[in-house]
Amino acid sequence: MGPVNRDAFEECPEGGVLRDDLTGLPILSSVLEQVEFYLQRRDQVGFLYFDVVQFHLLKETYGREVSESLLEELGQALARLRGKLFRDRDLVAVGGRGADYFVIFLFSPPRHKASFSQSDLKLISYRVVQKLTNLLNERAAFLGVKEKIDFHSGYTVIVHDPESSVERLVYEAQKEAALKSELDEILVTFVSNVTHELRTPLTCIKGYAETLLEGALEDPDLARRWLQVIGGEAERLERLINDLLDVSMMEAQQVEFHFEPTDLLSLARRTAEVLMPHASKSGVTLAVRGTDALPLVQADRDRLSQVLLNLVDNAVKYSPPGSEVTLRLGLGAPGWVLLEVLDRGTGIPAGQLSRIFERFYRVEKGRGARHGGRGLGLAIAKRIVEAHGGDLSVESQMGSGSVFRLDLPVEGPFVEEGRDEED
Ligand SMILES: Nc1ncnc2c1ncn2[C@@H]1O[C@H](COP(=O)(O)OP(=O)(O)OP(=O)(O)O)[C@@H](O)[C@H]1O
Ligand SMILES: [Mg+2]
Numbered sequence: 001m002g003p004v005n006r007d008a009f010e011e012c013p014e015g016g017v018l019r020d021d022l023t024g025l026p027i028l029s030s031v032l033e034q035v036e037f038y039l040q041r042r043d044q045v046g047f048l049y050f051d052v053v054q055f056h057l058l059k060e061t062y063g064r065e066v067s068e069s070l071l072e073e074l075g076q077a078l079a080r081l082r083g084k085l086f087r088d089r090d091l092v093a094v095g096g097r098g099a100d101y102f103v104i105f106l107f108s109p110p111r112h113k114a115s116f117s118q119s120d121l122k123l124i125s126y127r128v129v130q131k132l133t134n135l136l137n138e139r140a141a142f143l144g145v146k147e148k149i150d151f152h153s154g155y156t157v158i159v160h161d162p163e164s165s166v167e168r169l170v171y172e173a174q175k176e177a178a179l180k181s182e183l184d185e186i187l188v189t190f191v192s193n194v195t196h197e198l199r200t201p202l203t204c205i206k207g208y209a210e211t212l213l214e215g216a217l218e219d220p221d222l223a224r225r226w227l228q229v230i231g232g233e234a235e236r237l238e239r240l241i242n243d244l245l246d247v248s249m250m251e252a253q254q255v256e257f258h259f260e261p262t263d264l265l266s267l268a269r270r271t272a273e274v275l276m277p278h279a280s281k282s283g284v285t286l287a288v289r290g291t292d293a294l295p296l297v298q299a300d301r302d303r304l305s306q307v308l309l310n311l312v313d314n315a316v317k318y319s320p321p322g323s324e325v326t327l328r329l330g331l332g333a334p335g336w337v338l339l340e341v342l343d344r345g346t347g348i349p350a351g352q353l354s355r356i357f358e359r360f361y362r363v364e365k366g367r368g369a370r371h372g373g374r375g376l377g378l379a380i381a382k383r384i385v386e387a388h389g390g391d392l393s394v395e396s397q398m399g400s401g402s403v404f405r406l407d408l409p410v411e412g413p414f415v416e417e418g419r420d421e422e423d
Contacts, residue, residue: 001070003231010202012272017031017034018030020075020097020099022068023071023074023075023076025093025102026094026245028170031093031105033166034091036166039166039169040160040407042107043114043159043160044158044159045107046105046107046116046121047101047105047106047121047157047158047177048099048121048154048155048177048295049103049154049177049178050101050129050150050151050152050167051102051151051175052100052101052150053150055100056069056149062144066143066144068154069139069143070143070145070149072137073136077131077132081128083142085124085128085131085318086104086128086213086326087108089107091219094106106124106188109181116157118157120155121157124411125155131342133149148278154179154181155180156176161231171396189221190359193359193391194244197240201237201240202233204233205233205237208226208233211226214290239376243380247376247383250384250387251383257387259296259298259299259300259413260298261296261297262296262298262299262300262301265290265294265329265355267299267302267304268290268327269288270368271305271327272286272288274358282316282317282319282322283321283392284316284319284321285323286324286326286328287325288327289328290327290328291330294329294331294337299412300384300387300388304384304389306381307381310378311381312341314377315341315343315404317345317373318343318402320345324344325341325343326341327342328341329341330406336409336410337406337408338406339404339407339408339409341404341406344400344401346404347398347402348394348396348398353396356375356378359376360374360376361375361379379420384406388412389411389413390406391406391407391408392404392405392407
């Protein structure tokens with residue numbers, strides 16, 4: 001690392017800087033020379049990135065005047081934070097004229113430190129976002145904006161690299177910051193979903209335990225009933241935790257699959273048998289249609305049966321009484337077999353078809369809640385099918401039903417090279 005040039009800031013060229021009329025901030029592309037100047041002297045620069053979530057929607061909904069006024073406010077808010085959350089000489093820039101994204105280049109690490117750490121940057125970024133969110137929402141409320149405005153934010157360190165141009169380095173930093181912001185967001189929604197799902201059974205367990213202690217214990221019949229509820233909720237918690245573990249292990253590719261030649265038709269029949277009592281309670285009949293001429297498929301029977309159970313369970317849940325849920329098996333493309341689960345139920349809105357395979361996604365909360373669903377079944381199913389080298393897809397028509405289609409390669413997930421090794 002080169003010696004720190006204390007005079008660097010005084011020497012830095014300010015020429016050629018273009019400013020955005022709305023925010024009054026320099027435009028990113030016109031400050032790269034300055035950034036390079038510091039990078040060469042400091043070896044590293046901290047980088048923060050912010051953009052307004054769904055800004056184009058705000059613009060569409062509330063018009064140009066409001067959206068411009070919000071950008072103006074952002075520019076002023078950033079100016080007010082200068083010298084407080086970051087230093088006077090740090091560089092704040094806007095992505096372009098009228099752009100809704102901002103960057104801050106931090107030219108010196110926090111006091112007493114030789115370099116930037118990720119956690120320093122995370123903290124500064126967090127504080128800036130908090131302030132910006134507050135200031136911007138105050139202004140937005142004043143302008144009659146009803147939605148809460150949020151930011152995507154990310155941070156990284158740009159390290160001097162004589163091989164790369166400053167444009168390239170800043171571009172990479174922006175990409176990394178955006179990725180980090182996305183991961184943070186996934187984690188936050190994941191954690192809030194999990195806590196929500198855990199809280200419901202826990203609240204119930206706590207409530208019943210308290211009632212028991214407050215006297216219900218004296219009444220043996222009542223006590224037994226309450227204890228059964230507690231036991232049931234504890235089981236639900238256990239299932240939830242197991243399923244959660246399942247998805248994350250599968251995402252991390254930590255689950256071992258045991259492939260063996262499998263007769264899909266008997267697997268389908270067994271699934272139907274298991275769910276028959278459940279289906280007839282809702283007045284739904286189950287039928288398996290297929291040919292005995294199907295080839296055996298390389299599959300993990302337990303895992304695949306988990307997929308079928310969830311698909312048929314879903315089909316039953318969303319079917320009207322008196323209708324039939326069909327498991328249909330047949331030959332697909334050469335080397336593939338096809339298994340479809342058909343229902344004549346509510347159907348799934350076209351816009352949400354691609355989302356139902358996401359963890360915790362339910363078409364509508366009320367409906368999911370009524371059926372006690374947690375939105376994990378399809379996420380797990382999709383990953384199991386992919387581990388088989390297959391594909392799980394869906395077609396649906398609102399009001400007339402859905403078809404979940406499983407395409408499975410007869411040979412399982414093994415690629416050509418794998419087969420050679422086995423011989
Ligand atoms: N056959 C179907 N008909 C209509 N909607 C469906 C069907 N299958 C799935 N869905 C929708 O997709 C969502 C996700 O399904 P998934 O199996 O992942 O979760 P779930 O059944 O709600 O809960 P879990 O399977 O974790 O107990 C469901 O909540 C429902 O909104
Ligand atoms: Mg389900």
